[in-house]
Amino acid sequence: MGTIRQDLLKLLKEETLDAKDISQLLSIREKEVYGHLGHIARSIAAEGGRLIINPCKCLACGYLFKERKRFSRPGKCPKCRETRIRPPTYHIR
Numbered sequence: 001m002g003t004i005r006q007d008l009l010k011l012l013k014e015e016t017l018d019a020k021d022i023s024q025l026l027s028i029r030e031k032e033v034y035g036h037l038g039h040i041a042r043s044i045a046a047e048g049g050r051l052i053i054n055p056c057k058c059l060a061c062g063y064l065f066k067e068r069k070r071f072s073r074p075g076k077c078p079k080c081r082e083t084r085i086r087p088p089t090y091h092i093r
């Protein structure tokens with residue numbers, strides 16, 4: 001598990017990625033990505049780093065899911081009920 005998190009750290013320092021990108025790049029399931037992200041967010045905070053989460057956005061009306069604290073993608077937009085939602089993307093700085 002240690003190496004996956006190290007790889008994920010390295011990736012997110014270089015690029016802004018969503019969970020699907022990460023799962024493909026590291027050959028792990030999307031569900032596992034969220035667990036690693038949670039762990040990384042805590043460990044880099046201890047070192048003064050920060051995991052930036054760009055919120056999900058509704059592609060139909062532009063609604064931003066700013067209040068959402070979970071890592072995963074919401075099912076539909078609370079404003080227009082559309083399901084075409086851009087997933088959150090992650091970056092470390």
Ligand SMILES: [Zn+2]
Binds near residue numbers: 059060077078081082
């Ligand atoms: Zn919407």
